[in-house]
Amino acid sequence: MWMYLGLLAALFLGLHNLCKKHAVQGNEVFPVLLGTIGSGFILLVSLFLVSVYLPEQTKGLGLHFTPISLKTHGFIIIKSMIMAASWVLAYQALKHLPITIVTPIRSAGPFFTFIGAIVIYRETPNFLQWIGFFLIIFSVILYSKIGKKEGIVFKRNKWIFAIIGATFLGASSGLYDKFLIQHLSLNPETLQFWFCLYTVLILLVILLITWFPYKEKRKAFKWRWTIVAVGVxxxxxxxFYFKALQDPEALIMLLSAIKRSQILIAVVVGGLIFKEQNKRKKMVPLFGILLGVFLILYS
Incomplete structure (x- = not known):
């Protein structure tokens, strides 16, 4: 069951990436990021209020917000700091790079998660899983060769380093999620609620320094409907990802890989919508990544 939940998470992530590209294109990155996380938080607040007044009905729907200790709040704040840094880097990179370059680099996230899962959680890969993960990494390297034809030299482009940093931090957060869900027994909605609240507060501090004081930047910001769509x-x-992690049999290395199937939406549909270059050539490494994911699932 947890694999199907992982595929649902991948579907929503793929749609989320398309909307995110539209939201940041030619726009101020930090207020867009705050708008997306804020929109998601408003949704969670609405669900929280419904759970207060209709507790039995919401429990039946799998929505139940539970009280947590001060120590647990500290653990969630750490996750918020990690993901705030990851999103800031990722949104900046997405603004300056094609989605068909950004998304495949992000697809290397399972490799970092893979290593962490072995070292931290003692998850044991088999031969096909090793092949699958290295196939994903090789495909990402192939993307870098194609990226050079679009004027994107990976060694000299700071936004490439930004998206690599965002990918590493995102993978670290994924490993941390297993600790929060399985070891601290946090349910998904409770974790999401407090995580969003603390992330909004962190982003507000960043905007108070980098955006609010500058009139030109405030005027440059454009509100778009996709900002709300990204958050939701x-x-x-x-x-769905946290629900999958609640299963004690769920392997974080496999869940991370399953989530990468989102690139099918981002590269194929996104390439058509945003009319980016070399779409056919990018299908070769895309196939390599999907084959790597398939080998992991098959194994």
Whole structure:
């Protein structure tokens, strides 16, 4: 069951990435990021209020917000700091790079998760899983060769380093999620609620320094409907991902890989919508990544 939940998370993540590209294109990155996380938080607040007044009905729907200790709040704040840094880097990179370059690099996230799962959680891969993960990494390297034809030299482009940093931090957060869900026994909606609240507060501090004081930057910001869509789709993806992690048999290395199937939506549909270059050539490494994911699932 947890694999199907992982695929649902991948579907919502793929749609989320398409909306995110539209939201940041030619726009101020930090207020867009605050708008997306804030929109998701408003949705969670609404669900929280419904659970207060209709507790029995919401429990039946699998929505139950539980009280947590001060120590647990500290653990969630750490996750908020990790993901705030990851999103800031990722949104900046997405603004300056094609989605068909950004998304495949992000697809290397399972490799970092794979290593962490072996070292931290003692998850044991088999031969096909090793082949699958290295096939994903090789495919990402192939993307870098194609990226050079679009004027994107990976060694000299700072946004490439930004998206690599965002990918590493995102993978670290994924490993941390297993600790929060399985070891601290947090349910998805409770984790999402407090995580979003603390992330909004962190982003507000960043904006108070980098955006609010500058009139030109405030005027450059454009509100788009996709900002709200990104926030809602992200919460839906996180909900199914955390639900999958609640299963004690769920392997974080496999869940991370399953989530990468989102690139099918981002590269194929996104390439058509945003009319990006070399779409056919990018299908070769895309196939390599999907084959790597398939080998992991098959194994």
């Amino acid at each position: 789709l992200l919460q839906a993806a996180d909900y």
